[in-house]
Amino acid sequence: MDDELTNWAVHTAEAELGGSLPRRWAHSQGVAARAAELRTVLGDDAHLLRAAAVLHDVGYAPRLAATGFHPLDGARFLRDVHEADERLVRLVANHSFALLEAEERGLRNALEVEFPLVEDQLLVDALVWCDMTTTPDGEPTTAKERVAEIVGRYGADSLVGRFIRRASPEIFAAVARVEAALSAQPR
Structure with missing residues (x-):
């Protein structure tokens, strides 16, 4: 089942990003590779992290960009079209402190109501680490x-x-915890 989740996630992300956004697809593959490095830290949730890592930016796909806020658009796509695992959808929706960006965009309430934060701090931090490294x-x-690259x-x-x-102090703290x-x- 866990390998099925990972394989499905890779196929879905590639189908949405591979042709239209090859650089975003390269980033997503790199984030998933980082997730593989955390297998021993996450145990049973390692496959969930890898799936969330490869799917975290799926909302950038042009056909999915309804609000223009990729965490929300991606999570809605995964929930509504694929009926994906709830924790997976919530990780995608809230990756890398998305609530703070949602606030800047006037979408915080929509994100919070539809996709509450995942309560497992290590899992949330792990996705931040994967994305932000x-x-x-x-x-x-x-x-x-x-962070400097994004600002630039x-x-x-x-x-x-x-x-x-x-978000940078929170990002750096999450990365330090991981x-x-x-x-x-x-070793």
Whole structure:
């Protein structure tokens, strides 16, 4: 069942992003590769994390971009079209502190009501770590470099720039918690 979830997630993400947004697809594959590094930390939830990692940006697909806010658009697609696992959908909806960006966009209430936060902090942090330590081209990076890249790409005063600067202390804290959990694993 867990391999089925991962395989379905990869196929779905590739179908939506592979042709229309190849760079976003490369990023999603890189995020999923990072998720594979956390198998020993997450145990039974490792497949769920890998599925959420490869699907986290599916809402960028042009045909899915109803609101223009990819976490919400992607989560609605996964829920409404695929009837995907609720925790998976909620992880996609809330990845990388999406509530803060939703607030900037006037969509916080919609996101909170439709997709409450996943309560497993390590799982939430793990998805942040995967996303925020992967470049747009799918290569590993540091969270500080990734935040700087996002600010540089969008501009410090843009909606995304304001969001990422506001979220950066939370992003860095989540990344630090995951890195502590990784370093605590036996080698």
